[in-house]
Amino acid sequence: MQLPIQSQSTIYAEPWEAAAGPGDLRAIAVAADRAGFDYIASCDHVGVPRRLAPAMSTVWYDPVATLAHxxxxxxxxxxxxxxxxxxxxxxxxTAKQYATVDHLSGGRLILGVGAGHVREEFEALGHDFKQRGALLDEAIDALRAALGPEEFPEHHGKFYDFEGLGQLPRPAQQRVPVWVGGSSPAAVRRAALKGDGWLPQGDPRDRLPEQIATLRRMRIDAGIEDPIVVGAITEPLYVGRPGWEVGRRTITGAPEELAESLRAYRAMGVHQIQVRFRCRSRDELVDQMTAFGAEVAPHLDQ
Incomplete structure (x- = not known):
């Protein structure tokens, strides 16, 4: 699941998150750990321009600091x-930061990457926004080298050129998984050709099968035989019968009902689902996560 609190876009943030803090974030992470969730996730924005702040908010925790914490x-x-x-x-x-997170966590890092969409961020940091796709393509290759087993990684490309610079500690994993985010044609192609996983950004159920078929066809055409982890972001969930208005797209009901609905993703070829729960407080969210782990997840493989 994507963690609440650490990013508070109006698209998905619940009202209670505005007053939440580090203790709440830690409690939710511990609840995810205990409930058997596969991953917790944190977003990335360096700065949000005024024109986007009303929708996006400016609350975006740094992902490296958050995940390390x-x-x-x-x-x-x-x-x-x-x-x-x-x-x-x-x-x-980037490699120095995330290799350290992987080392400190005992090999639990998944590096999700994306091209970005905020022009002002790129301009403020001295990068050409129009080149963001090309920058990401080469950055993935450079990160493969820099997060690999070699103490002195080497990469020579158009945008990045380095060798002879040692970096320890190395990641605990032999190969840090790189999952590519995005649902545009360029993002799907990038995931197919360069990713260990694909993180679609909100594709509805009726669009996912075609996207997955395209992804697989591109890998076959490129002669890539390694498996790829296909993800999906589900509709908002609420385990049980809510006594309050949870929104028209929210899937609610008994654990078996939720599981039956979510199994449709597996039938499409999805390997992992990212879930989000409607809730009015941290305690309600923890209760929802606990119920999902204990009562819904066991039915997903049936």
Whole structure:
């Protein structure tokens, strides 16, 4: 699941998150760990321009700091950047940060990457917004090298060129998974050709099968035989019968009913689902997560 509090876009943030803080974030991460969630995720924006602030808000925790902090209070749940706009930073700096997170967490990092969509961020940091796709393409290659097993990684490309600079500690994992986020044709192609996983950004159920078929066809055409993890973001969920208005798109009901609905994603070829719960407080969210882990998740593989 994408963590609440750490990003508070009006598209998905619940009202209670505005007054929440680090203690709430830690409690939710611990609840995810105990309930058997596969990963918790944190977003990435360096700065939000005034023109977008009313919709996006300016609350965006740094993903490296957030995931490192939560690694210390969890044991099993994986730590996902969903997604890191890696074109905003040099790959060596990104690799140093995320390799450290993987090392400190005992190999629980998943590096989710995306091209970004905020022009002002790129301009403020000295990058050409129109080049963001090309920057990401090469950044993935450079990060593969910089997060690999070599103490002195090497990469020579158009935007990035480095060798002879040692970085320790190395990641705990032999290969840090790189999941590519986005649903545009360019993002799907990037995921197909460069990713270990694909993180679609809100594709509705009726669009996912075609997207997945395109992804698979591109990998076959490129001769890529390695498996890829296909994700999906589900509709908002509420376990049980809510006594309050949860929104028309929210899936509600008994655990078996939710599981039956969510199994449709597996039938499409989806391997992991990112869930979000409607809630009015931290305690209600923790209760929903606990109920999902104990009562819904066991039915998903049936």
């Amino acid at each position: 939560l690694a210390a209070v969890t044991e099993h749940v994986r730590l996902l950047s969903h997604v890191a706009v890696v074109g905003l930073r040099h790959p060596l700096a």
